[in-house]
Amino acid sequence: MIILVGYTSIEGQTRKIASAIAEQVEARGHRAVLFDVATMAEYSLERPEAAILCAPVHGGRYPAPFFDFVHRERGWLNGVPSAFVSVSLMIASEYSEEQDEARHFADQLIAETGWTPREIAHVAGALRFAEYDFFKRWMVRRIAAKAPAAEGVSGKADREFTDWSQVAGFVDGWLEKALAYEP
Numbered sequence: 001m002i003i004l005v006g007y008t009s010i011e012g013q014t015r016k017i018a019s020a021i022a023e024q025v026e027a028r029g030h031r032a033v034l035f036d037v038a039t040m041a042e043y044s045l046e047r048p049e050a051a052i053l054c055a056p057v058h059g060g061r062y063p064a065p066f067f068d069f070v071h072r073e074r075g076w077l078n079g080v081p082s083a084f085v086s087v088s089l090m091i092a093s094e095y096s097e098e099q100d101e102a103r104h105f106a107d108q109l110i111a112e113t114g115w116t117p118r119e120i121a122h123v124a125g126a127l128r129f130a131e132y133d134f135f136k137r138w139m140v141r142r143i144a145a146k147a148p149a150a151e152g153v154s155g156k157a158d159r160e161f162t163d164w165s166q167v168a169g170f171v172d173g174w175l176e177k178a179l180a181y182e183p
């Protein structure tokens, strides 16, 4: 199968996740087309038979280029097996209301774009203080303060929360279903 692994990433963690997914897809004998939806580079080489899209939550929403891509491409996306990987920090919270908030972003994207991915994974992202300017550091500390699983990040140390075995398990499960899909 030719599988589009589309992503957008502001700080790099979602790109890292999408790259790992593309590698896994190829390791399972498929062809992955890794594609940054913000640049539109490399897309339209071939018609993908399935798609897995990944995007981070920033300031309570997904980046605009990602939203626009999903909205524009929803027609064919809904005709193939597709999955969404939502990357956020709130999903790492120990409070269920905050995890619900993180899940809500994906529900909102689906409601607003009309894309209906068959599977959704909520994956914890990373904090990269070294790369943030003052405003981002301030904003991220506020978010981290609401996510006690992210305790210890109130300083300046970078930290990755992504559960790589969760990502790998999700991709394998989805691939199995995608192969069985009949339009």
Ligand SMILES: Cc1cc2nc3c(=O)[nH]c(=O)nc-3n(C[C@H](O)[C@H](O)[C@H](O)COP(=O)(O)O)c2cc1C
Pocket: 008, 009, 010, 011, 012, 013, 014, 015, 056, 057, 058, 059, 060, 061, 087, 088, 089, 090, 091, 102, 124, 125, 126, 127, 128, 136, 139, 140, 143
């Ligand atoms: C400026 C900024 C705003 C963020 N806003 C949110 C948010 O509203 N909710 C949330 O759960 N995580 C938020 N995060 C955490 C990001 O989702 C997390 O850092 C993720 O790994 C970023 O992905 P990226 O590196 O691909 O851009 C924010 C991070 C930054 C830097």
